[in-house]
Amino acid sequence: MEKLMVEERQTAKTSTRRTSKGLITMAISLVILLGFSWVLAPSSVSGGAVSGMLQFGAILAIVGLGQMLVVQQGGVDLSIPGAVSLAIVISSHEAAGDNSKLLPAILLAFAYALGAGILNGIMVGRLGLNPIIATLGMNALLFGAVLGISGGTPRTTVDLLRSIGGGETFGLPNSLYFAVAVLILVSLLTKRTVAGRRFEAVGANAFAGRAMGLRVRTHQGMAYVWAQLLYCTAGILLAGITAQPTAYMGNAYLLPSVAVVVLGGTSLLGGRGFPVATVVAAIFLGQLDQFVLALGVPFAVRTLVQAAALAVGVAIYTVDWTKVRARFATRADAPALVAPQ
Secondary structure, three states: OHHHHHHHHHHHHHHHHHHHHHHHHHHHHHHHHHHHHHHHOHHHHOHHHHHHHHHHHHHHHHHHHHHHHHHHOOOOOOOHHHHHHHHHHHHHHHOOOOHHHHHHHHHHHHHHHHHHHHHHHHHHHHOOOOHHHHHHHHHHHHHHHHHHHHOOOOOOOOHHHHHHHOOEEOOEEHHHHHHHHHHHHHHHHHHOOHHHHHHHHHHHOHHHHHHOOOOHHHHHHHHHHHHHHHHHHHHHHHHHHOOOOOOOHHHHHHHHHHHHHHHOOOOOOOOOOOHHHHHHHHHHHHHHHHHHHHOOOOOOHHHHHHHHHHHHHHHHHHOOHHHHHHHHHHHHHOOOOOOOO
16 A cells, blocks of 8 residues: 555656646747747737637637546547537537527537447446447447438527627637636546546556555546537537538547647546646647648648647657657767778
8 A cells, every 4th residue: 555655646746747847838839839820920810810719729628628538547539529510410400590499409419428428438447348449439329310410411500509609708709718617627626626536546547546446447437428528518619609510520629639638748548637738738739720721731731730749749748858868878979980991
């Protein structure tokens, strides 16, 4: 038990360094990016462009926080496209242009999300299936529901949802306020509650958590439930932002959700999550998209930029740069071989 306590303290110290590194790195990167945007593409930092960036960056932040909870348990959720798309379709089609039907539609969307999260949790947490296979299969089921409800035909969002999701308050997009509220909720639950600390302990070391009597499978499964509820929230807001949303808008959030989690400093192997750094990374990635598009680069290049950002994040937080520098220093100090005369 003493050994476990020592390991936990060492993990906490490492996590503190990582959260400082992740948050500072993303904050500095965002400031530098804004500077480049101001000089090279001023249109990307205009009032309208920044408002639009914050609007969609907030959606990515909510999705990223959901993915972060799953990654903390050493998993990955590939059902994001179907989950977000299903929430969009239900909130727009079930309301059918009637404001009075919006609340039942939202409740139905959350019911679907809860069911999908429970199934994912059972498959991964209880049955021990590979998270990639389990969530990929769930994604196919969710898209089946999308086509079954929508029939492949988009429908206009009701006025009430447009005013809530796509409106502004005090000059800022409403979606940004929702993102801040979700950030506060996730931070409080994971950092300030006993259940949250146990959740992070299980993610850091499932074997140690099991030895301490923690319900490892329950914590791993619940990560997928909470994640689905956050994806659903993001999808409903996205339906309000877009006047006539399509059934496949969720496809754009899979790779970016992983990228913001990694850029925020959360290890893909599990452990402690960093909600604030994840949200800052989402804003960074949103502005990076704006900057690339303002430069006139083809829209298809955006995926390559996101993949590059993911690769950079993995390199920053997983590569032991001290050993790399020591290796190069050793090679530089080694005597050169002299060719025989």
